[in-house]
Amino acid sequence: MPDHSLVTIGWVRNGITGGSRGVDWKGVVSRIEIDPAFLAGLEGIEEFSHIYILFLLQGEEAALLCHPRSRADLPEVGVFASRSPHHPSPLGLTLVELLSRRGNELEVRGLDAWDGTAVLDLKPFMMRALPENLRYPAWLDQLERKGDAG
16 A cells, blocks of 8 residues: 655745735745755656646635635635635645756746745646636636736
8 A cells, every 4th residue: 555645845945934914926936945855856847837836835724714815805705715825734736837947946936835835746737738618706807807816
């Protein structure tokens, strides 16, 4: 039987601490330091423009209902219908732009994770994996109009 425990493969470095508020994550450039033991696993990743980062959230567990972006002018939704960092399982997933790779370091833009966050996995983004009939709620339009949909 395989071991299903989670393994930290690297760490986020960006200087942004948990006390920071109002961060425009879309513009944040982070460095991901991959443990040298996993260096061979990075081979060829620089050929992709975007990758998914799976990481451990550092937020505390919260109620199962929340307002997106903590904005009371938006409808309350279930935590699973939001990008809140407060989920029952502390897993984060973000699609980022891969800017460069230097050895075991990746430079990415758009990772919404604090400095020191544990990285669990990387996956390349492939356009062909997108579904054809996407839909989303009206409140997301409201966030996008204000440039706050990240």
